[in-house]
Amino acid sequence: MKRQIPFSITSGIRFFEQAHFKDATAYLKLIVNPRDEIAFKRVAQLHPGVGAKGADKLWKIFNSEIVPLTRPLATLSPSDGVRGERKIKFPIATALETCAPHTGKKTAVAWAQFVATVSQLEDEAIRKSPAKMLRLVIEAGYDDYLKESYDNHDRRLGELQQLAEFAFQFASVEEFLTQLVLLTNVEAEDDGLENKTGKIRLSTIHQAKGLEFDVVFVIMLCDGLFPFGRSIENDEGIEEERRLFYVAITRAKDELYLCYPTQRTKFVENMPLTEGLYPSRFLSEIPKNLLNEWNLRTGY
Numbered sequence: 001m002k003r004q005i006p007f008s009i010t011s012g013i014r015f016f017e018q019a020h021f022k023d024a025t026a027y028l029k030l031i032v033n034p035r036d037e038i039a040f041k042r043v044a045q046l047h048p049g050v051g052a053k054g055a056d057k058l059w060k061i062f063n064s065e066i067v068p069l070t071r072p073l074a075t076l077s078p079s080d081g082v083r084g085e086r087k088i089k090f091p092i093a094t095a096l097e098t099c100a101p102h103t104g105k106k107t108a109v110a111w112a113q114f115v116a117t118v119s120q121l122e123d124e125a126i127r128k129s130p131a132k133m134l135r136l137v138i139e140a141g142y143d144d145y146l147k148e149s150y151d152n153h154d155r156r157l158g159e160l161q162q163l164a165e166f167a168f169q170f171a172s173v174e175e176f177l178t179q180l181v182l183l184t185n186v187e188a189e190d191d192g193l194e195n196k197t198g199k200i201r202l203s204t205i206h207q208a209k210g211l212e213f214d215v216v217f218v219i220m221l222c223d224g225l226f227p228f229g230r231s232i233e234n235d236e237g238i239e240e241e242r243r244l245f246y247v248a249i250t251r252a253k254d255e256l257y258l259c260y261p262t263q264r265t266k267f268v269e270n271m272p273l274t275e276g277l278y279p280s281r282f283l284s285e286i287p288k289n290l291l292n293e294w295n296l297r298t299g300y
Contacts, residue, residue, distance in 0.1 A: 001182075009183075010203035010211070016184045020146060020156040021163065025180065027137045028130060028173055031121050034066045034092045046145055047114065049106035058099045065095035093119035113141055130176035131167040134160065154230040205248045216252035218245075221260040221280040245282045258283060258291075 001007075009015065023046060029039035037059055044055040096115045103111045117140040126132050138160055146153040170176040201213065220226060226245065231237030249256055260279050 001179075006199040008199045008201055010201055010207045015204070016180055018156075018159075020150075020160055021180075023145075024134055024137050024142060024160055024163070025177065027118075027121065028133055028177060031092065031118070031127065031133070032173055032177065034095070035063065037063070043114070046142075047103075047107050047110045049104050054103075058102060061099050061102055062095050065098045066091065090119040090122045092122055110141075117141070128172065129168075130170055130173045131164045133173060134164040134167055138164070155228060158228065205244050208251050209247055211251060212253050213251055214253050215255040215257075216248070217257045217259055218248045219259045221258055221283060222264075222277040223280055224277075226280050227282070242282060245280075258286075 015021075023042065026039040026042040029036050030043060033039070040059050040062060041052075041055040044050050044058050045052065050058070093115050096111075096118055100108065100111055100115070117136065120126055120136055120140075121133055126136060138157070142160075143157055146156050150156055167176050170179065203211075205218075223232070227238060227241035231241045249258070260283070261277055264277055
């Protein structure tokens with residue numbers, strides 16, 4: 001999008017419509033707009049013992065509290081129930097606290113953690129950075145939720161961590177969420193359409209199964225990324241990644257480009273950190289006489 005190169009996205013389940021992306025970004029949406037009923041209910045139902053009916057009941061309590069708390073401060077009065085400076089500073093967490101007595105014993109501890117997390121997300125030092133917000137959501141318990149809920153939790157967690165890295169380039173949470181909407185809309189527009197327009201077709205390998213293309217680029221072929229870091233801990237994981245690699249390279253009819261960077265820049269606390277990378281072990285399994293090796297450098 002930065003280079004204005006036309007592209008489309010191959011969709012199975014749309015990439016940004018996957019549950020773990022929607023869960024994590026629901027926290028951010030709630031901070032940006034505490035009257036977002038869908039975001040509230042989605043986050044609420046991540047807690048043990050809270051179903052659709054429970055989330056609806058909690059929403060009604062929360063919504064009745066958040067309205068006075070989020071008015072401009074100049075219009076607040078003692079009758080609005082604002083108690084102390086910290087309560088004004090973190091209005092969403094304050095409104096969530098009023099829900100606590102209605103959550104039940106099974107949910108009490110998790111809800112208290114939720115309130116604490118939201119108060120941190122509301123803090124200006126965190127609120128101004130969508131990357132910091134995402135990392136806080138992950139580390140404050142969502143990573144544990146993934147482990148309990150999904151067999152492929154490692155991959156989902158890795159995708160969320162990469163989303164947090166992607167978020168560092170945005171100056172505000174609002175700008176980041178707007179960009180995600182645009183990317184999701186690109187996916188929606190391309191659903192069911194054949195790629196006859198000359199656009200670059202972006203796809204995960206899983207979503208490309210059964211498809212063929214004249215030219216294929218397989219990118220980021222680095223150990224730790226492909227094969228994925230956790231998969232190299234056992235033979236079964238390696239074999240599954242090798243099968244996936246086979247799927248990737250057999251999508252190409254005429255030209256196949258197997259690409260890896262020698263370095264990658266990650267962002268930690270807004271600071272660039274350059275790390276060295278090693279080529280995927282799968283590349284060494286291809287006979288050299290089948291490859292033309294290029295070392296490309298860019299002026300960017």
